[in-house]
Amino acid sequence: MRILLAAALALLMTACAQRGTGDLGLVVERADGRLMVVETSGSTRLAGIDGLGDLSHAALVYSRDERYAFVFGRDGGLTKVDLLSASIVGRVMQSGNSIGGAISQDGSLVAVANYTPGGIKVFDSRTLAQVADIPALGADGKASKVIGIADLPGKRFIYTLYDAGEIWIADLADLQAPRLTKFTNIGKLPYDALVTGDGRWYLAGLFGEDGIALLDLWNTDQGVRRILDHYGKGQEALPVYKMPHLRGWAAAGDEVWLPAIGHHQVLVVDKGKWTEKTRIDVAGQPVFAMARPDGRQVWVNFALPDYSKVQVIDTQTKRVIKTLEPGLAILHMEFTPRGERVWLSARDSDKVVVYDTETLEQVAEMPAVKPSGIFFTNRAHKTGL
Amino acid sequence: MRILLAAALALLMTACAQRGTGDLGLVVERADGRLMVVETSGSTRLAGIDGLGDLSHAALVYSRDERYAFVFGRDGGLTKVDLLSASIVGRVMQSGNSIGGAISQDGSLVAVANYTPGGIKVFDSRTLAQVADIPALGADGKASKVIGIADLPGKRFIYTLYDAGEIWIADLADLQAPRLTKFTNIGKLPYDALVTGDGRWYLAGLFGEDGIALLDLWNTDQGVRRILDHYGKGQEALPVYKMPHLRGWAAAGDEVWLPAIGHHQVLVVDKGKWTEKTRIDVAGQPVFAMARPDGRQVWVNFALPDYSKVQVIDTQTKRVIKTLEPGLAILHMEFTPRGERVWLSARDSDKVVVYDTETLEQVAEMPAVKPSGIFFTNRAHKTGL
Numbered sequence: 103m104r105i106l107l108a109a110a111l112a113l114l115m116t117a118c119a120q121r122g123t124g125d126l127g128l129v130v131e132r133a134d135g136r137l138m139v140v141e142t143s144g145s146t147r148l149a150g151i152d153g154l155g156d157l158s159h160a161a162l163v164y165s166r167d168e169r170y171a172f173v174f175g176r177d178g179g180l181t182k183v184d185l186l187s188a189s190i191v192g193r194v195m196q197s198g199n200s201i202g203g204a205i206s207q208d209g210s211l212v213a214v215a216n217y218t219p220g221g222i223k224v225f226d227s228r229t230l231a232q233v234a235d236i237p238a239l240g241a242d243g244k245a246s247k248v249i250g251i252a253d254l255p256g257k258r259f260i261y262t263l264y265d266a267g268e269i270w271i272a273d274l275a276d277l278q279a280p281r282l283t284k285f286t287n288i289g290k291l292p293y294d295a296l297v298t299g300d301g302r303w304y305l306a307g308l309f310g311e312d313g314i315a316l317l318d319l320w321n322t323d324q325g326v327r328r329i330l331d332h333y334g335k336g337q338e339a340l341p342v343y344k345m346p347h348l349r350g351w352a353a354a355g356d357e358v359w360l361p362a363i364g365h366h367q368v369l370v371v372d373k374g375k376w377t378e379k380t381r382i383d384v385a386g387q388p389v390f391a392m393a394r395p396d397g398r399q400v401w402v403n404f405a406l407p408d409y410s411k412v413q414v415i416d417t418q419t420k421r422v423i424k425t426l427e428p429g430l431a432i433l434h435m436e437f438t439p440r441g442e443r444v445w446l447s448a449r450d451s452d453k454v455v456v457y458d459t460e461t462l463e464q465v466a467e468m469p470a471v472k473p474s475g476i477f478f479t480n481r482a483h484k485t486g487l
Numbered sequence: 488m489r490i491l492l493a494a495a496l497a498l499l500m501t502a503c504a505q506r507g508t509g510d511l512g513l514v515v516e517r518a519d520g521r522l523m524v525v526e527t528s529g530s531t532r533l534a535g536i537d538g539l540g541d542l543s544h545a546a547l548v549y550s551r552d553e554r555y556a557f558v559f560g561r562d563g564g565l566t567k568v569d570l571l572s573a574s575i576v577g578r579v580m581q582s583g584n585s586i587g588g589a590i591s592q593d594g595s596l597v598a599v600a601n602y603t604p605g606g607i608k609v610f611d612s613r614t615l616a617q618v619a620d621i622p623a624l625g626a627d628g629k630a631s632k633v634i635g636i637a638d639l640p641g642k643r644f645i646y647t648l649y650d651a652g653e654i655w656i657a658d659l660a661d662l663q664a665p666r667l668t669k670f671t672n673i674g675k676l677p678y679d680a681l682v683t684g685d686g687r688w689y690l691a692g693l694f695g696e697d698g699i700a701l702l703d704l705w706n707t708d709q710g711v712r713r714i715l716d717h718y719g720k721g722q723e724a725l726p727v728y729k730m731p732h733l734r735g736w737a738a739a740g741d742e743v744w745l746p747a748i749g750h751h752q753v754l755v756v757d758k759g760k761w762t763e764k765t766r767i768d769v770a771g772q773p774v775f776a777m778a779r780p781d782g783r784q785v786w787v788n789f790a791l792p793d794y795s796k797v798q799v800i801d802t803q804t805k806r807v808i809k810t811l812e813p814g815l816a817i818l819h820m821e822f823t824p825r826g827e828r829v830w831l832s833a834r835d836s837d838k839v840v841v842y843d844t845e846t847l848e849q850v851a852e853m854p855a856v857k858p859s860g861i862f863f864t865n866r867a868h869k870t871g872l
Contacts (some may be wrong), residue, residue, distance in 0.1 A: 119595065120571045121554065121571075122508040123553065124551060124552045124554070124867050124868065125552040143551055143552060164509075165509075166527075167526075168507075169506065169509070207825045225750060255781060255825075255827065255845065256827075256845055292688070300739075300781050300782045302781065302782070305741070320783060320803060356759065396640065397685045398705060418705060439551070439868035439869075440592045440868060442593050442641075460640065479864075481822070483825060483865045483868065485825055485826075
């Protein structure tokens with residue numbers, strides 16, 4: 103009996119080991135429907151969580167205590183995982199096809215943007231009970247895919263209707279009667295969007311036109327305006343091998359850095375005037391252009407066939423200071439909260455590599471099965487992530 | 488025996504209850520040498536931690552996992568507390584008198600700035616073993632008080648020498664041989680300083696002169712320059728009842744908001760040009776001017792005799808939109824990570840009050856014994872906090 107007791111206690115001690123959650127993260131192992139729980143203080147893998155379903159193009163957001171993640175799967179699954187126990191604590195099949203979601207400022211609501219059948223569904227973040235279902239019927243009366251969803255202050259979410267070419271804001275202060283604000287005719291095929299870190303500017307990239315739709319969220323009465331119109335004009339557009347990801351758009355000081363669709367260039371845009379300041383030649387079609395948290399570097403990865411390269415740009419001199427080849431098929435990059443390191447997914451090398459952002463040298467790596475997205479818990483504290 | 492076992496298990500389950508640490512914080516109960524552990528999801532007090540010594544003017548920083556805090560006491564004590572177990576896990580008396588410290592970007596080093604005997608001491612964040620002791624002898628050969636310490640990228644700390652009028656950067660990459668970079672003759676009596684959130688600009692307020700010393704940390708070869716020279720010129724300076732706190736200086740978009748020493752005004756400074764854009768009349772001598780995380784509001788508290796008022800300024804219209812009286816002697820304010828709420832210490836009302844930043848209404852309060860500083864764990868992820 104005494105031995106049993108000791109064993110039970112030891113087991114319990116292990117199972118409930120306390121730890122802080124500020125240095126945790128998740129890496130998507132897409133092919134296996136699995137998440138790796140990692141920690142960034144020692145750059146190690148802590149555990150795996152299986153059973154997430156189809157994780158191709160999966161995204162996730164964190165609860166405000168940095169303990170739980172809400173994972174949006176391509177199969178329409180919304181899964182709540184606990185990083186401390188490395189387990190699934192809730193899962194609902196909410197639609198046929200989802201590519202992203204957001205969590206409200208106060209952490210109480212999780213909204214999922216859907217391709218099929220379109221629209222958003224909103225869930226209680228504690229229980230995953232559905233609390234709202236908002237179809238996306240454009241001005242043309244047809245159902246539209248929803249993309250580019252992000253949280254706004256209050257219980258509000260903003261998103262684009264891809265087919266209809268609209269931006270909507272859903273205010274869920276009253277769950278019984280969500281209030282919608284619609285901006286129509288914003289441009290053709292808004293394919294992704296972002297909110298700047300200060301929550302003020304919403305930028306929607308247009309796949310059907312050569313420009314970006316901009317909404318000043320502090321002055322929504324001024325409506326949507328077009329910026330960077332015809333930024334690719336006069337150049338022959340290249341076939342687009344992979345759509346750039348706009349959440350990766352980087353704000354560094356008073357500049358926004360963004361991948362130029364189809365071009366081997368990154369655009370530097372004046373934040374405020376919203377005009378192009380310059381463009382920088384890079385090694386391929388950029389997918390993510392991400393600023394180190396202090397804004398002093400922008401890291402860029404690429405579409406096929408250049409997707410095993412990563413370039414580091416100095417934001418002051420606007421020069422590429424290093425071209426790295428960290429592994430095969432670099433799909434995603436994530437900086438540690440204060441930026442001393444960056445983690446990179448090398449899908450076809452089946453590993454995650456960690457670089458020191460000052461020396462630009464590799465400092466750690468760990469095996470991972472076909473890794474894609476990397477998400478650290480400090481996203482919990484940020485608007486639009 | 489079975490009852491004993493059940494009791495032991497129940498006790499253990501309680502003692503080691505897991506929880507995330509992203510929504511935690513500490514409130515200083517200065518008179519009692521005690522910290523309150525709080526959580527911001529439900530706005531409640533979780534526990535108390537006694538035995539911290541002299542906590543008047545205490546400051547603290549967080550470990551990168553958001554589990555531990557390092558508390559800098561006025562008695563020279565450096566105390567490491569565990570928020571999860573609500574207990575002290577280490578304490579050293581490191582000097583005679585400390586008023587602040589910082590934690591390195593990678594979380595491995597904690598530096599303490601000292602009044603007496605001056606200089607900084609650096610400790611291993613795991614063990615609190617001292618790893619470096621750097622006196623602060625100015626160009627005049629005399630020991631100087633050290634103020635305004637902050638972390639910089641790499642294992643570097645920046646601080647001012649109050650008596651000597653200098654700014655130093657200590658690089659601790661090699662603990663055996665710390666490398667010092669000194670900027671002399673920066674102005675008289677730098678009394679506090681801050682690093683902007685992007686880690687680029689270091690601003691030191693001068694008590695002995697009417698202006699601010701500015702260092703561009705991306706271009707330190709350009710040296711220190713003076714900005715806002717004679718910003719109080721032509722006006723009769725009022726007696727200063729309480730020194731403004733510069734860590735509260737607010738960056739909102741491309742503007743920096745700062746309290747004008749001795750004047751009933753807040754200055755709005757163009758970030759980049761570093762010239763005054765405008766100044767806003769407020770209800771008293773400002774102490775903290777803090778931006779809501781999205782930069783849309785700046786909250787200001789005041790020195791005696793107006794220290795029971797708080798004013799909220801709209802950063803777009805530059806107007807005071809509300810004057811609040813949340814309690815007696817409002818010493819500190821802290822926003823929740825994404826800014827939906829702000830916590831205020833009402834020292835002479837013996838309570839902490841919580842406001843909704845959208846409605847500007849009180850939404851919660853809790854008793855606290857002479858509360859002063861409030862610190863939420865998301866500071867762990869920020870440079871300069």
